[in-house]
Amino acid sequence: MPDLTVSPEEASRICMKECRAMCCRGPIILRLDPDEVTGFYRLAADLGTEARINRTADGGGNVLFLDQERECCPMLDTATSGCRIYDRRPRVCREFPRKREPGCPLSEHITPEPEPGQTP
Numbered sequence: 001m002p003d004l005t006v007s008p009e010e011a012s013r014i015c016m017k018e019c020r021a022m023c024c025r026g027p028i029i030l031r032l033d034p035d036e037v038t039g040f041y042r043l044a045a046d047l048g049t050e051a052r053i054n055r056t057a058d059g060g061g062n063v064l065f066l067d068q069e070r071e072c073c074p075m076l077d078t079a080t081s082g083c084r085i086y087d088r089r090p091r092v093c094r095e096f097p098r099k100r101e102p103g104c105p106l107s108e109h110i111t112p113e114p115e116p117g118q119t120p
């Protein structure tokens with residue numbers, strides 16, 4: 001999770017209620033690191049769903065949301081807009097957003113970078 005000016009609870013509210021998890025739906029590709037692919041398959045199976053992953057040359061994988069059964073991340077709870085594997089979500093999910101992003105209300109609450117010469 002990036003450094004935010006809001007509490008984790010408020011961040012969850014923004015993602016689930018205000019945004020409705022728009023980065024977990026639609027024409028987006030979730031990039032998996034090589035050491036995340038097997039676990040992602042297993043976690044999906046544990047949830048009774050299927051993850052369709054396109055393997056990449058480096059051993060990682062791409063999850064194209066529009067190719068999935070519900071046209072969203074297979075880990076998304078579409079009723080609540082919550083992530084069903086939140087504590088084990090992939091690295092790119094944990095690190096997003098890193099900067100202001102269009103269409104991402106949470107990114108408006110990223111702790112500003114210190115000015116040059118300013119002590120963080």
Ligand code: SF4
Nearest residue numbers: 015019021023104106
């Ligand atoms: S990180 Fe941004 S785009 Fe993703 S669910 Fe939260 S507010 Fe929405």
Ligand code: SF4
Nearest residue numbers: 024073075076083093
């Ligand atoms: S793993 Fe969770 S946080 Fe990441 S895209 Fe899927 S539903 Fe969203």
